[in-house]
């Protein structure tokens with residue numbers, strides 16, 4: 512089945528008791544059993560809920576995976592993956608990384624004895640050099656947040672295959688419409704469902720998708736034992752959002768191209784980070800592993816001054832200043848003071864998160880209006 516058909520239909524069956532075409536919101540904590548253990552597959556909603564089951568199936572189908580698991584937030588899904596490890600294990604991670612993931616790794620799990628190495632994964636040789644016999648997880652984010660670097664997933668998979676190393680890819684920025692890491696050799700895909708999958712800035716949720724049955728068993732155990740599961744209302748909203756994922760992403764991509772090309776030509780703009788530009792250092796890898804380049808981008812203002820960034824952020828009107836991304840409305844953010852504030856200055860500047868860096872989540876509005884808004888704020 513092709514992507515658009517899966518986006519509309521995957522995971523969803525008419526409700527057997529009523530024929531309702533939309534999966535109902537099963538707003539229940541528990542399920543009646545005829546006798547102990549005699550039930551219809553559902554015992555308690557932390558463990559299973561039919562609305563969540565439908566969503567998990569839909570997400571698995573969109574990522575060409577066998578199994579999906581949903582979590583209360585994107586962070587809760589990453590937390591579950593790291594809990595597969597034990598003290599002494601090592602993780603190799605992208606050095607340009609969502610600040611919350613960096614915080615979880617270094618502030619929560621490092622004190623428990625898990626060791627993290629952050630390397631520039633644009634060159635797979637850096638990953639090869641960081642892997643030791645203790646490495647148990649390679650954590651990739653691509654495109655990276657916020658400087659949109661591209662990591663060659665297939666090249667990293669060659670390094671982990673056949674070893675006892677799990678390769679996980681945070682696919683939040685791409686969405687399954689643009690990239691399917693399992694097809695490229697990853698073992699596990701993670702999403703902040705909050706973003707493109709939900710698509711309407713009204714839900715916070717996370718997901719993991721995989722093929723391996725044993726991995727599912729271990730992660731489902733953690734999902735149930737630790738208990739960070741989403742409620743049925745949120746699952747319903749994401750099921751609804753998924754039905755237009757392909758349509759939204761098509762527009763994110765065309766608007767993204769228009770905005771990136773406008774910024775690249777603007778005399779006041781310094782660097783533009785968008786993987787669709789031929790000048791992007793990883794453009795060739797992006798062309799190979801992504802179907803298109805999306806609506807996420809970052810840029811700097813020439814001179815790289817904080818006050819110029821602040822002026823820009825105050826002047827833009829259609830782009831709202833807010834954390835998050837991937838909704839139908841355009842958003843902008845200032846990573847150095849917002850999403851990446853938890854990363855030490857020296858470390859963030861090394862990866863390009865400088866004072867004037869501005870991140871855009873280009874929405875699905877009319878591109879002419881978005882460009883006029885940016886032109887005014889830059890002027």
Ligand code: P1T
Nearest residue numbers: 584585586609683703705716834835850
């Ligand atoms: O916010 P939450 O749903 O818990 O997801 C965390 C997360 C994980 N991975 C990536 C790549 C992300 O971008 C995020 C969340 N990011 C933002 C809120 C942001 O504005 O970048």
